[in-house]
Structures are given as structure tokens and as C-alpha cells.
Amino acid sequence: MMMRRQPLAAGVLGPTDRAVLNRLQDGFPLDDQPFATVGAELGLTEQEVIDTVMRLRDLGAITRFGPFLDAAAMGGAFCLCAMAVPEERFEEVVTLVNAHDAVAHNYQRDHALNMWFVLACDRPERITAEADAIEAETGLAVLRFPKLREFFIGFRVTA
Amino acid sequence: MLDAIDRKILKATQGGLPLVPQPYAEVAKWLGLAPEEVTRRLSAMQETGVIRRIAVAPNHYALGMVANGMSVWDVADDTAETLGEQVGALPFVTHSYLRPRALPQWPYNLFAMIHGSDRAEVEAHRADIRAILGDALRSDDNLYSTRILKKTGMRLQGDG
Numbered sequence: 001m002m003m004r005r006q007p008l009a010a011g012v013l014g015p016t017d018r019a020v021l022n023r024l025q026d027g028f029p030l031d032d033q034p035f036a037t038v039g040a041e042l043g044l045t046e047q048e049v050i051d052t053v054m055r056l057r058d059l060g061a062i063t064r065f066g067p068f069l070d071a072a073a074m075g076g077a078f079c080l081c082a083m084a085v086p087e088e089r090f091e092e093v094v095t096l097v098n099a100h101d102a103v104a105h106n107y108q109r110d111h112a113l114n115m116w117f118v119l120a121c122d123r124p125e126r127i128t129a130e131a132d133a134i135e136a137e138t139g140l141a142v143l144r145f146p147k148l149r150e151f152f153i154g155f156r157v158t159a
Numbered sequence: 160m161l162d163a164i165d166r167k168i169l170k171a172t173q174g175g176l177p178l179v180p181q182p183y184a185e186v187a188k189w190l191g192l193a194p195e196e197v198t199r200r201l202s203a204m205q206e207t208g209v210i211r212r213i214a215v216a217p218n219h220y221a222l223g224m225v226a227n228g229m230s231v232w233d234v235a236d237d238t239a240e241t242l243g244e245q246v247g248a249l250p251f252v253t254h255s256y257l258r259p260r261a262l263p264q265w266p267y268n269l270f271a272m273i274h275g276s277d278r279a280e281v282e283a284h285r286a287d288i289r290a291i292l293g294d295a296l297r298s299d300d301n302l303y304s305t306r307i308l309k310k311t312g313m314r315l316q317g318d319g
Contacts, residue, residue, distance in 0.1 A: 004220060006221075007220065007221060007223040007225060021215065021217060024215040025214050025217060026214065027212045027213060027214050028212075030201055031198070032181060032184070033180055033181060034183075035182075036180070046180055047180075050180070053215070054178055057178075060221050061217065061218055062215040062216060062217055063217075063310060064215065064216040065175050065214070065216070066172050066173060066176045066213060067169065067176075067210045067212075068212055068213070068216075069169065069173070069209060069210060069211070070208055070211050073207060074209050075160060080258065080270075094308050097308075098309045104310075105307075105309055105310045106307075106308035106309040106310075107307055108305045108307075108308055109229065109304050109305065110302060110303050110305050111300070113264070113265070113302075116229070143264070144261075145259060145261070145265075145270075146258065146259070147256040148256070148258060148259065149240060149243065149256065149257040150254075151243050151244055151246065151247025151248070151255040151256065
């Protein structure tokens with residue numbers, strides 16, 4: 001499914017949508033009936049919470065609901081990579097790069113280095129292998145920016 | 160380290176938890192495991208940090224945060240750690256990292272991702288970061304994303 005890039009119209013998200021979206025960014029319980037647990041906190045029934053998550057998904061207000069993995073903690077690694085892709089080859093190169101399962105996200109950016117993607121591998125030696133394979137397939141250099149230090153991951157927004 | 164059953168559980172859930180009243184029992188049924196084993200293993204993986212958290216990923220664009228800037232800064236190495244700490248603590252910075260430079264093409268070592276409802280808001284936030292970096296800042300740039308080409312999150316590879 002293509003990810004939605006347009007803002008939802010004002011009023012599409014109601015108070016229940018916002019409450020569930022905010023609450024579920026903080027973490028989901030690991031108990032037998034977690035939707036019921038969250039519902040009890042928010043004054044909603046189990047089914048209302050489930051229906052709201054489905055609605056948020058169908059609206060494109062969320063992109064995913066599940067475990068967020070840390071490659072480094074699994075003994076693997078993430079690596080931010082960048083390429084300078086000639087404009088006329090851009091679509092071809094997107095296809096080649098995205099075909100790699102190790103490419104977790106990929107963004108076009110307005111810079112000479114116009115393609116930025118993250119390799120996420122559960123084995124660190126695969127980072128080099130994947131980046132080298134992309135260089136071989138595209139004939140373009142893949143600059144590698146592994147993280148030396150991470151300061152904060154507070155990737156949450158108030159809906 | 161993860162064993163084969165942990166990996167099976169992660170593979171079964173990385174595309175999303177089932178939206179049913181007992182999602183972990185459902186995953187257990189798929190895999191032929193006891194429900195308690197699924198929750199026990201998920202909980203252990205949260206403790207070791209393999210799973211950062213189980214949560215929703217908001218779509219910033221749908222929520223009106225349509226301007227997304229990767230701000231990048233060339234900061235003197237001896238102060239980069241301390242200043243990076245301060246930049247990372249800013250509420251509008253969603254990810255922040257120190258990374259190696261790739262000279263001569265790329266002189267920047269501090270990356271701070273900024274989300275805002277428009278570019279003016281992102282630019283105002285850049286000014287805040289510039290003020291923190293002060294004399295340690297040598298040059299900077301900001302790369303707006305113009306298109307999301309892929310966003311699947313991390314996937315386990317192979318069958319292991």
C-alpha cells in the first residue's frame with residue numbers, strides 16, 4: 001500500500017482516534033487481552049479500541065502497529081546510506097535499491113546526494129555486503145554513514 | 160541472542176500484530192506455540208532491547224507534519240558529543256546521531272531530524288539548533304524529503 005503523504009482533512013480524526021493514536025505510541029501491553037487493557041485506561045471497550053486501530057490504519061494515520069526492532073540489540077546493525085543518482089536514472093535505481101529486503105526506508109531528498117536509505121541487517125557483516133551489492137547493481141557509489149552515537153529517539157507526535 | 164523461535168515470532172509480527180482481542184494467542188496459534196510462550200519471549204526481547212517497544216508508527220504526513228528536514232551540521236569533534244546531547248534533547252528533534260563525515264563530499268557529522276507542519280517551522284527550529292551549536296558550528300545544510308520511496312521498517316532476512 002502506498003503511504004499517504006497528504007494531511008487528513010480537519011475533523012477526520014475524532015477524539016477517540018486521537019486518544020488511541022497517542023496512547024499506542026507509548027507502547028502496547030503484553031497481556032492476554034491488551035486491547036481491553038488499553039480500553040480500560042481510555043474509557044473505551046476492547047472492540048472500540050480494535051475498530052479504532054483498523055480505522056487509523058485504513059485512513060493512513062498510522063503506518064504500522066507492532067514490535068519496533070533494534071538491529072543493534074539483535075547483534076545486527078543499521079546504516080544510513082546515500083547516493084547521488086542521475087535524474088534520468090532515478091526510477092530505475094529506486095527499483096534496484098528497494099528490491100533489497102535490507103532497505104528499511106528510502107527517501108528522495110533535494111540535494112546532490114538525492115537518495116537516502118537505511119540498511120537494517122540482523123548480521124553486521126551484511127551491511128557491507130548489501131551496500132556493495134547495490135553499488136555493483138547500480139554502478140553508483142553508496143556512501144555509508146553508520147551511527148557513531150545516538151542521542152535520542154523520541155519519535156512520537158501528539159495527534 | 161535470538162533463537163529460532165524468537166525469530167519466528169518476530170517474523171510473524173513484524174508486518175503488524177493481528178487486530179483481534181487476543182493478538183498474542185493468535186500469533187501463538189499460527190506458530191503452534193503456547194500463548195504464554197509468545198508473551199514471555201516478547202517480554203524478554205523487550206527487556207534486552209531487541210524490541211524497542213510494541214506500538215503504532217504514526218504517519219507524520221497524515222497528521223499534518225508535512226515538512227520533514229534532515230538537518231546536518233559540521234560540528235568540531237571535541238564538542239560534538241556534548242552539543243549533540245543538547246540538540247537531541249530538543250522536543251522537535253525526533254532522531255539525532257553522530258556519524259562519520261564523507262569528505263570531501265560530505266563535511267557534516269551531526270544529523271538531527273526535524274518535523275514541522277511547514278518549512279517555516281523547520282527553519283525556525285534550525286535557528287534554535289544553530290544557537291545551541293554557537294562557535295563549534297562550521298557549516299550546515301538541511302535536506303528536505305521530497306518523496307518517500309520505501310518505508311517498511313526493519314525486516315528479518317533469510318530463514319534463520
